[in-house]
Amino acid sequence: MLLGNGGKKMQTEATERNAEMRDAELDEELAGILTAISVVSKRLAKKLIALQKQKEPTREGGAPDEQDE
Numbered sequence: 001m002l003l004g005n006g007g008k009k010m011q012t013e014a015t016e017r018n019a020e021m022r023d024a025e026l027d028e029e030l031a032g033i034l035t036a037i038s039v040v041s042k043r044l045a046k047k048l049i050a051l052q053k054q055k056e057p058t059r060e061g062g063a064p065d066e067q068d069e
Helices: 005-059
Strands: none
16 A cells, blocks of 8 residues: 555654653653652661661660660
8 A cells, every 4th residue: 555645744643653652651660660769769778777776776885775784
């Protein structure tokens, strides 16, 4: 089937629309991935802070939750 100039233009426009839709889908997927990375990073940071706080009393010579006499 032969397409005239109008047909080629329609095909080009359809290809551009498909590319734009794919770009939008990829952008949305990337935003989701970056959000997930951010959530995991925040959790890891909180865990590191909690671990550091647990170790701080032992650095000063005493055991955690133990009173000096």
